[in-house]
């Protein structure tokens with residue numbers, strides 16, 4: 001199975017980060033010095049993705065500009081001989097024709113956003129990455145999934161165990177056979193209350209999906225929160241082919257949440273050679289003063 005295309009739903013309003021996201025797409029918020037969306041695109045690239053499909057919305061043009069050449073900036077950097085910065089800037093830009101944008105015209109849910117990409121994806125398996133979920137790992141999470149899906153075939157979601165009181169924030173798996181790494185998906189429920197959750201194994205924003213998902217999304221069935229849910233369309237595919245949850249190796253940060261965002265900033269800052277000492281000294285100082 002070859003996964004060549006990835007869909008990035010980036011139409012969300014980012015209300016949890018207002019006022020920062022009033023004029024700035026939430027996916028452009030930086031962790032250290034890189035926007036969230038760039039982490040996701042780099043992860044996809046590392047997993048062999050060749051076509052990057054963004055489902056955007058109003059007020060998201062900064063994302064298009066980010067993945068484009070910036071003539072003025074490049075000219076300035078090269079005239080000042082800032083070669084390293086110039087190379088870093090160029091590395092962000094996918095090749096000509098490898099990026100496509102389409103708009104989700106109404107905020108009808110994640111499932112609807114993915115459905116908006118159906119003509120760009122066509123009839124082949126594809127990945128979906130939610131930039132809010134930032135994963136720090138040795139091997140990029142999507143690459144782990146592409147390799148695992150190479151063995152299993154079919155659909156795959158990244159999963160992790162969460163405390164039972166948090167099940168209402170996630171898509172939750174009903175688990176069949178489970179070898180501790182790969183869990184067979186027997187059902188899926190979007191954001192169940194803890195008492196109703198079939199397990200505590202939660203979907204994290206990385207998916208490898210077969211194109212049949214578009215048939216189910218096209219029915220525009222409204223689910224949790226009155227939205228067209230990707231989880232519901234995936235649930236309809238259970239039983240029609242292999243479907244697994246992969247417990248990926250790595251640490252996931254929920255950057256759609258303020259605390260998760262701050263934790264990611266610290267973790268990614270501490271992983272940087274140029275920041276570790278300064279940030280570490282500061283952290284130990286404020287911890288001592290607590």
Ligand code: G1P
Pocket residue numbers: 110130133169170171172190191202203204205230231256
């Ligand atoms: C979405 C999905 C949910 C998934 C989550 C992962 O929810 O609908 O199934 O578990 O992403 O982050 P959202 O966070 O957009 O509400």
